[in-house]
Amino acid sequence: MDLPFIAATLTRRGLLAPGGPIRVVSQLNALRRWGWSLAGELRQAAARDPGRVAVVDEQGATMTYQELLDRSERLARSLRSHLGVQTGDRVGVLCRNHHGLIEAIVAAMLLGADAVLVNTGLSAAQLVTVAEEQGLRVLVHDGEFTERVLGLPAELHRVDERRQEELIAAAVPGEKLQPPERDGRTIVLTSGTTGAPKGARRPTPHGFGPLVSIIDRIPLHARDTVMIAAPIFHTWGYAALQVSFALRATVVLHRRFDPAATLAALAAQPCDAMFAVPVMLQRLMEVAPPQPRPPLKVVAVSGSALPGNLATAFMDRYGDVLYNLYGSTEVSWASIAGPAELRAAPTTAGRPPHGTRLAILDETGRPVRDGEVGRIFVGNEMLFEGYTSGAGRESRDGLLDTGDLGRLNADGLLFVDGRADDMIVSGGENVFPSEVEDLIARLPQVREVAVIGVPDPDYGQRLAAFLALRTGETLDPEAVREYVRRYLARFSVPRDVVFVKYLPRNATGKVLTRELRRYFD
Numbered sequence: 001m002d003l004p005f006i007a008a009t010l011t012r013r014g015l016l017a018p019g020g021p022i023r024v025v026s027q028l029n030a031l032r033r034w035g036w037s038l039a040g041e042l043r044q045a046a047a048r049d050p051g052r053v054a055v056v057d058e059q060g061a062t063m064t065y066q067e068l069l070d071r072s073e074r075l076a077r078s079l080r081s082h083l084g085v086q087t088g089d090r091v092g093v094l095c096r097n098h099h100g101l102i103e104a105i106v107a108a109m110l111l112g113a114d115a116v117l118v119n120t121g122l123s124a125a126q127l128v129t130v131a132e133e134q135g136l137r138v139l140v141h142d143g144e145f146t147e148r149v150l151g152l153p154a155e156l157h158r159v160d161e162r163r164q165e166e167l168i169a170a171a172v173p174g175e176k177l178q179p180p181e182r183d184g185r186t187i188v189l190t191s192g193t194t195g196a197p198k199g200a201r202r203p204t205p206h207g208f209g210p211l212v213s214i215i216d217r218i219p220l221h222a223r224d225t226v227m228i229a230a231p232i233f234h235t236w237g238y239a240a241l242q243v244s245f246a247l248r249a250t251v252v253l254h255r256r257f258d259p260a261a262t263l264a265a266l267a268a269q270p271c272d273a274m275f276a277v278p279v280m281l282q283r284l285m286e287v288a289p290p291q292p293r294p295p296l297k298v299v300a301v302s303g304s305a306l307p308g309n310l311a312t313a314f315m316d317r318y319g320d321v322l323y324n325l326y327g328s329t330e331v332s333w334a335s336i337a338g339p340a341e342l343r344a345a346p347t348t349a350g351r352p353p354h355g356t357r358l359a360i361l362d363e364t365g366r367p368v369r370d371g372e373v374g375r376i377f378v379g380n381e382m383l384f385e386g387y388t389s390g391a392g393r394e395s396r397d398g399l400l401d402t403g404d405l406g407r408l409n410a411d412g413l414l415f416v417d418g419r420a421d422d423m424i425v426s427g428g429e430n431v432f433p434s435e436v437e438d439l440i441a442r443l444p445q446v447r448e449v450a451v452i453g454v455p456d457p458d459y460g461q462r463l464a465a466f467l468a469l470r471t472g473e474t475l476d477p478e479a480v481r482e483y484v485r486r487y488l489a490r491f492s493v494p495r496d497v498v499f500v501k502y503l504p505r506n507a508t509g510k511v512l513t514r515e516l517r518r519y520f521d
Contacts, residue, residue: 005354009212014222015247023048033179036205038102038186039109041245042069049248052223055099056269058254058261063099065248069106071099074171075164076107081172083138083157087112087180090134090187094118094127094141094149096255097232100164102241104140105186112180113137116187117233119197121507124148126197131156134187134199134388140164142255187388188235188329199388200329202235209381210332211246213353214239217336218300218323220247224272227252229262229280234508235329236302240275259287266294273298278306279509281314282448289317296321303508305416305434307449308441311346315339324350326416330393331400332382334358335414347438349406349414356380357399360408365396370410373417373432376402405432422513424453424461429491433463436484436492440465443483445473448503450511451494454520464496466516468503475499496520 010016019027026047034040042065045054050066063071079085091108093115095101108115116134118127120142131139131152138157141149149158159167183204189197205211220226226249230237244251252269254261257280266274267290278301296318302325315322320339326349327333335358337350352358359367360374368374377399384400386392394401405423406416417423418434425431433451440449447470456462469475477497484493504515 005216006208006212009216010208013215013220013247017222019048035179035183036207036210037109037183038242038245039072039106039184041242042072042102042106045245045248049223052248053250054245055102056250056252057098058265068099068102071168072103072106073110073177074168075103076110076177077171077175078167079107079113079138080111082167082170083159085111085113085138087182087184089113089137090116092116092118092131092134092136092139092141093233094120094139094145095233096120096142097228097237097253098255099253100140100142100161101232103168104159104164109184109186110177110180112182112184114185114187116199117189117238119189119233119507120145120231122189122197124151128152130189130197130199185385186238188233188238190329198391201385201388202238202329203382203385205242205382209355211243213333213355213380214243214325214336215247217338217353218298218325220249220273220298222247223249225250225252225269227262227266227269227271227274229254229257229274229276230303231507234277234303235327235332236275236277236325236508239332240300257283259283263287263290263294266290266296267292270295272296273300275300277301277303277509278310279304279448279505281310282307285310285313285317286447293318298323300325302327304510305349305418305438306342306347308438309346310441311342315342324348326350326414327378328402328404330384331378331402332380332384334376334378334380334402337413341413345409345413345415347415349416351412351414352378358414359396359399360406361396368407370408373405373407375420376404376406376414376416378402422453424463426453426456426461426463426491427459429489431461431463431492436463436465436488436494439484439487440467440480443475443480445469445475450503450513450516452513452516454496454517456495462496463492463494464498464516464520465494466498466500466503466519468500 027044030043030047046065046069053062054065054068055063093104105115140159186202187199228240300323324337326335335350357379359377379399417432437451447468450466453461454464480497504512
């Protein structure tokens with residue numbers, strides 16, 4: 001990425017604003033010595049703005065950047081002296097969104113250990129598998145998960161919130177941490193919606209490029225106040241935290257997402273921006289907006305597709321503030337859609353940001369024509385370093401396979417048709433469940449919908465639609481089929497229409513398709 005573009009973007013977003021010479025030098029020195037990891041970003045923020053509020057929790061308690069850094073350093077020293085954590089070890093973090101989670105991640109990185117971000121929705125059996133496969137030495141966890149971690153190996157140190165506070169208090173005073181021999185890595189577990197989660201090694205940024213790619217297209221500014229509603233253990237929530245620290249923002253965190261509480265916090269803080277996943281927007285739309293409305297300038301979402309007309313409905317209520325980032329744990333980001341693009345095409349994933357390459361390829365690796373569906377390949381500075389199992393993903397000419405299918409229209413806008421393994425073949429026809437899903441989501445009676453492929457003795461596979469209706473609404477299965485038949489080909493009509501109270505989702509809001517398939521076992 002060229003330096004003039006980086007400088008122009010950083011200036012536009014307020015990151016090159018003049019400051020006290022001593023603090024600016026200290027900030028740059030922190031980045032030089034500690035790099036652009038989360039620990040390095042926290043250090044630079046504390047050097048430049050030590051007294052600025054870094055974190056606000058749901059009770060309104062605040063912690064400055066200097067206080068957050070001091071606590072993280074003390075925890076790091078105690079993890080090393082009391083629990084024997086060394087460079088190269090792995091520390092699991094099983095926490096909801098609060099300052100303790102941040103302290104645990106930063107403490108691990110300060111020691112050169114890898115922080116493994118554990119999905120709070122994993123079962124006890126899955127936790128055992130993760131602990132074994134990732135070789136965890138320590139697991140930092142919220143108190144609510146104490147019973148769930150009882151089955152973990154006895155040699156694995158378990159640190160709940162009370163023990164974490166004890167370790168912070170017990171740190172040897174005056175001992176200074178030095179940059180470790182190797183950078184601590186972040187390992188994010190893939191969603192596991194269809195099977196066991198896999199560990200994906202996230203790279204450490206090597207400069208301003210990744211930050212600039214995001215804030216060039218999403219207008220976040222230095223010292224903004226940012227609500228991170230997306231779980232931080234998820235790639236999108238973690239990216240939000242990295243960007244926020246780089247911007248020296250004040251981060252607002254709630255342990256659990258509650259629509260009414262979130263809207264109240266957005267107005268009370270007040271927040272300039274919010275990072276969320278699409279299902280959270282759906283929940284927010286079910287609650288009457290506060291008066292006056294939150295002064296949001298940016299609502300950035302990622303993690304799953306925006307269904308139906310959610311984008312335009314949300315912007316009609318809260319203004320043209322919505323930005324949709326399409327990416328994955330493996331490729332970080334691929335494209336970003338801004339408000340104007342979402343007004344024109346509510347389901348678009350947008351365009352690649354500066355420094356990102358995107359291609360739609362056929363099975364032989366050749367580019368397809370505009371409008372044709374193919375495999376989405378992406379190249380940027382933050383492609384993952386492989387799974388912890390040693391497996392990787394297919395790459396072509398420096399571009400990594402996302403595992404998704406999509407198409408580009410004549411204007412260069414990307415549309416994602418779903419996972420490659422979600423496409424079904426019904427009676428010899430290729431069928432994309434997401435197309436049917438998006439259509440049904442536009443019905444006013446439908447609160448949420450999922451469409452999946454299930455085995456069929458005659459056609460090989462067929463579509464099944466699962467609908468959760470809004471309170472007081474009714475729909476007839478044949479009316480749903482007739483509605484789809486009116487707009488799509490006959491092979492796209494779901495044979496099965498199942499009404500449910502709600503769709504099973506993981507902690508990041510993705511639908512657990514394996515749970516839905518059990519209806520047909």
